[in-house]
Amino acid sequence: MSVRVRYAPSPTGLQHIGGVRTALFNYFFAKANGGSFILRIEDTDRERYSDESLQDLYDTLNWLGVQWDEGPGKGEYGPYVQSERFDLYQEYAQKLLDEGKAYYCFCTAERLEQVREEQKKTKSKQQGYDRHCRDLDPAEALKRREAGEPCVIRLKVPMDGKTTFHDEVMGDITRKNSDVSPDPVILKTDGFPTYHLANVIDDHLMGITHIMRAQEWIPSGPLHVILYEAFGWTPPKYCHLPLVMGKDGSKLSKRHGSTSLVDFRKAGYLPEAIINYVSLLGWSFDDSREFFSREDLEELFSMEKINKAPAVFDYRKLEWFNGQYIRQRSKDSLMALLLPILQADGVVSDPMTDDEASILDGAFPLVHERLKFLNDVSEMIRFLFREIDSWNADDALPRKIEMAQMPSILDAGAALLDGFDERSQEENEQAFKDKAEEMGLKLGQIMQPVRVAVTGTKSSPPLFESIGLLGKDKAIARINGLKGQIEATL
RNA sequence: GUCUCCAUCGUCUAGGGGUUAGGACACCGGGUUUUCAUCCCGGCAACAGGGGUUCGAUUCCCCUUGGAGAUGCCA
Numbered sequence: 186m187s188v189r190v191r192y193a194p195s196p197t198g199l200q201h202i203g204g205v206r207t208a209l210f211n212y213f214f215a216k217a218n219g220g221s222f223i224l225r226i227e228d229t230d231r232e233r234y235s236d237e238s239l240q241d242l243y244d245t246l247n248w249l250g251v252q253w254d255e256g257p258g259k260g261e262y263g264p265y266v267q268s269e270r271f272d273l274y275q276e277y278a279q280k281l282l283d284e285g286k287a288y289y290c291f292c293t294a295e296r297l298e299q300v301r302e303e304q305k306k307t308k309s310k311q312q313g314y315d316r317h318c319r320d321l322d323p324a325e326a327l328k329r330r331e332a333g334e335p336c337v338i339r340l341k342v343p344m345d346g347k348t349t350f351h352d353e354v355m356g357d358i359t360r361k362n363s364d365v366s367p368d369p370v371i372l373k374t375d376g377f378p379t380y381h382l383a384n385v386i387d388d389h390l391m392g393i394t395h396i397m398r399a400q401e402w403i404p405s406g407p408l409h410v411i412l413y414e415a416f417g418w419t420p421p422k423y424c425h426l427p428l429v430m431g432k433d434g435s436k437l438s439k440r441h442g443s444t445s446l447v448d449f450r451k452a453g454y455l456p457e458a459i460i461n462y463v464s465l466l467g468w469s470f471d472d473s474r475e476f477f478s479r480e481d482l483e484e485l486f487s488m489e490k491i492n493k494a495p496a497v498f499d500y501r502k503l504e505w506f507n508g509q510y511i512r513q514r515s516k517d518s519l520m521a522l523l524l525p526i527l528q529a530d531g532v533v534s535d536p537m538t539d540d541e542a543s544i545l546d547g548a549f550p551l552v553h554e555r556l557k558f559l560n561d562v563s564e565m566i567r568f569l570f571r572e573i574d575s576w577n578a579d580d581a582l583p584r585k586i587e588m589a590q591m592p593s594i595l596d597a598g599a600a601l602l603d604g605f606d607e608r609s610q611e612e613n614e615q616a617f618k619d620k621a622e623e624m625g626l627k628l629g630q631i632m633q634p635v636r637v638a639v640t641g642t643k644s645s646p647p648l649f650e651s652i653g654l655l656g657k658d659k660a661i662a663r664i665n666g667l668k669g670q671i672e673a674t675l
Numbered sequence: 676g677u678c679u680c681c682a683u684c685g686u687c688u689a690g691g692g693g694u695u696a697g698g699a700c701a702c703c704g705g706g707u708u709u710u711c712a713u714c715c716c717g718g719c720a721a722c723a724g725g726g727g728u729u730c731g732a733u734u735c736c737c738c739u740u741g742g743a744g745a746u747g748c749c750a
Contacts, residue, residue, distance in 0.1 A: 195750045230749055294748075301747095308676060312746055337748055355680070364678050366746070373748040380750050404679060404745040427681085434742065465687060465699095472689035473698050492688080495743065499686050502700040512713080554713045565711095614709070632709045644711030 188220025189394045192253075193384070195227045196238035199445035200245040202437055202498060203399060203429045206463050210426055211397045212251050213464070213486035220394070224256030225387060226266040229377045245446045249456050250479055255391075262391040267383050274378040277386050277416070278338050278371060282323075286415045287371060289326040289336045290318040313367045314339070338372035340381075340412065348407035353395070353424040354491050360407040369408065381405065385412045388421060395488075397424045400495070401436070424488055427467040428495040437498050453526070453559030455514070458507040466496040476509075508557045516549055523552075523562050530563035532570050544569050547654045551646035565646065569654055573641040576667045578674070581637035583630040589675060591634060595668040597624060598635040602664070605657040613649050638667040 192208040194200070215222035224246070228234050246253070257265045264270055281287035292314075300315050318326070319341065330336050342365050349359040371382035378386075388396060403425050413420040431441030443449060449459060460479050468491050470477070477485065511519065524545075528535040533545065548566050556562060582588060601616055608616065621631045636648050639660045645651060652660045 193750090197750075227750070233749070290748095297748085305676090310677065312677065314747095339748095358679070360679070364746095370748045375748080377748090379748070384750090399744095400680070401744055402750090406679095425680090428744070430743080432686085436744075462687090467687095469688055471698095475688090475699055494681055496688090497686055499700065502687065505700060508713085555711075557712085617709075628709060636710060640710095642711090646711085648709060 186394060188215055188218040189223060189392050190215050190220065190397055191223040191225050191388070191391065191393055193225040193227045193387075194242055195230060195233075195380075196235060196242060197230055197233035198235075198238055199241050199447055201444040201446065202463065203444075205245065205249070205446055205459070206429055206466055207397065207399055207426060208246065208251060209249070209460065209463055209482075210468070210486070210491070212253075213482045214395065214397060214488060215254070216483035217486040221254040222251075223260070223262075223391060223393070224253035224265065225391070226257060226268075227380065227383065228266060228268045229379065229383055231268075231375060231377060241445075241447060248446070248450060249460060267378070267387065270383075270387070271376070273390075274372065274383060274386060275376065278378070278382065281340065281371075281415055282338060284415075285323070285341070287338050287340050288319055288321065288323065288368075289330055290339045290368075290370070291321075291326075291329060291334055291336045292317055311367075314369075316368050319368060335374050337370045337374055339368040340371050340408075340415070342366065342368050342408070342411060348410050350406045350410045350420065350423055352403075352406070353422055353488055354493060355403070355425055358403060358406060360404075362407075362411070365407050365411065366405070371412075381408060381412060385409055385416070385418075389413070389416070389418045393421050395422045395424055397426060400425045400428050424491070426491065427493060429466055430495050430497045432497060434495075434497070441498070442500060451560075453561065454503070454507050455510045455522075455559070458503065458510045461510070462503045462506045466498065467492055504557055511556045511559070512553065514553075516553070519553065520545075520549065522559055526559055527563055527566075530567075532563045532567050541570060544654050547650075548646070551650060555646065568640045568642075568645070569651065573663060573666070576637060576641065576670055578667070578671050580643045581634045581667060581671075583627075583633045586626075586630055588671060591671050592668050592675075594624070594626070594631055594634050595638065595664050595671075598631060598638070599661045599664040599668075602652065602657045602661050605652060605660075610649055634667070635664060638664040 190211040192204075192211050194204055194208075212222045214220070226239065226242075228239075254260070255262060255265065257263075259265075278287060282289075296317075297314065300317075301313075303309070304311060318339070326336075343362045345362060347359055347361045348365065349357055351357050369381060370379050372378055387393075406423060406425075410420050429437045431437045433441070437444055443452065446459070457478060460482070461475075461477050464477055464482050464486070465475065468486070470485060470490065514522075524533075524537070527533045527545070528537075533541045537545070545566075548569055552562055552565055555565065578588065578591075582591065586594070597620055601613075601620055604616075605613060617631060618628050621628045624631070632648060633643065636645055637643060639648065639655065640646075640651055
């Protein structure tokens with residue numbers, strides 16, 4: 186039987202690292218086994234549902250290059266949106282009702298709240314619902330329901346015995362039935378199913394062979410098995426993925442930093458960096474290899490190498506991957522990403538002028554080696570396209586130099602640029618060295634003021650290349666500009 | 676509280692009854708270099724603790740400790 190796995194997100198928020206990790210693992214597992222990856226939308230929470238979340242889901246998967254074999258509007262097992270399967274759930278819930286495996290419950294939210302309070306206060310061992318309506322006479326209950334009294338349907342969880350399910354990663358997991366959530370709601374007042382019901386029905390009907398999801402679902406594993414048994418179905422295989430944690434060891438969330446994929450996208454991360462890094466959260470290949478493209482993973486991913494312990498999300502390593510992948514990108518493909526950023530930041534015009542295009546072309550190699558995030562590009566090369574309004578004189582001031590010496594150093598720098606175009610890179614460097622020596626300075630003590638004057642910052646792409654791109658006249662003008670600014674303060 | 680799960684460098688991990696416990700990020704040092712990066716070289720750094728089993732445990736078992744997750748008409 187061929188592998189069929191699914192990613193079944195709830196469109197109630199932006200796609201985040203945890204969800205994407207689950208999606209990716211499912212996707213890779215399907216691909217590596219010649220199976221199908223199914224996308225199912227679990228939009229049963231009508232309160233929290235949002236169209237934006239749904240759009241974000243599609244955007245994110247597309248950005249990552251993850252394509253689903255079946256999903257909304259595509260495939261034989263549809264519909265793949267749970268709200269469109271509404272009637273199906275009624276039907277199956279009714280079946281459980283008819284067989285005495287589920288029951289109507291008329292308890293109000295207030296009563297439930299009270300029960301919970303009481304349990305908390307008395308430190309009762311019994312947790313959750315007190316099964317108040319479990320033994321209502323079914324005929325009586327039906328009458329009340331038909332009279333319009335709001336109600337839910339709850340599953341009758343066996344009160345003794347135990348339930349075991351096998352997890353491909355964890356091994357056997359057993360829970361006493363008395364410890365399983367006591368009679369959870371499977372159909373809500375609004376007629377929509379809860380996760381447990383919808384999930385089990387859909388996974389069964391869609392022929393899902395492996396359920397790969399985060400470990401936070403382990404506790405409801407036995408409950409789901411009980412549901413499968415109630416329907417007389419065989420549960421699929423389970424594979425619970427280790428949780429992704431923040432630095433403090435709790436489940437990764439917004440307070441740990443950016444977690445949504447849009448954030449990463451906006452911050453200038455490359456999809457290949459995210460894919461590579463995330464694939465290594467709870468999975469590994471061997472003792473040395475750590476670079477994997479999406480295509481590699483589609484081939485190499487294996488369930489056996491998933492590990493059990495939770496993984497802390499390390500932003501620094503992701504950054505490092507991002508830098509690596511930026512350097513791996515071809516000029517064209519990186520430019521295609523950089524140009525819109527430069528335009529949005531007003532560094533170059535839209536469309537670019539010929540001048541800008543040629544400067545940018547020359548600046549590319551400089552930037553390629555230096556970029557960690559795509560978005561850093563604007564700050565890095567703005568000075569090549571836009572004038573500098575004012576300088577930070579302290580930045581320009583080298584160690585062991587007085588501000589009063591700066592005008593003469595800057596003059597020397599400007600003078601050196603006079604013959605800049607006629608000299609080679611090496612000759613220019615030599616000229617600066619000679620001049621520095623002549624003035625009793627170290628090379629850096631003349632380079633730094635000039636660098637800050639020309640680029641506006643202490644750290645910049647190589648100075649001579651920058652001046653070459655900018656044009657020596659502009660460079661000289663900036664040097665004089667900084668000099669003027671300093672003189673005004675002396 | 677209760678239930679379940681987990682436990683190798685700070686982090687991601689490899690390994691597995693006998694290894695100098697390997698790699699990567701981060702960090703520190705050095706080299707290249709006009710700054711910043713890149714790049715190269717080197718270093719620091721781990722089997723949570725206690726019991727077993729065994730000739731021998733980091734590896735297998737148990738306990739303790741620590742951590743996490745779940746305990747919703749959210750998924």
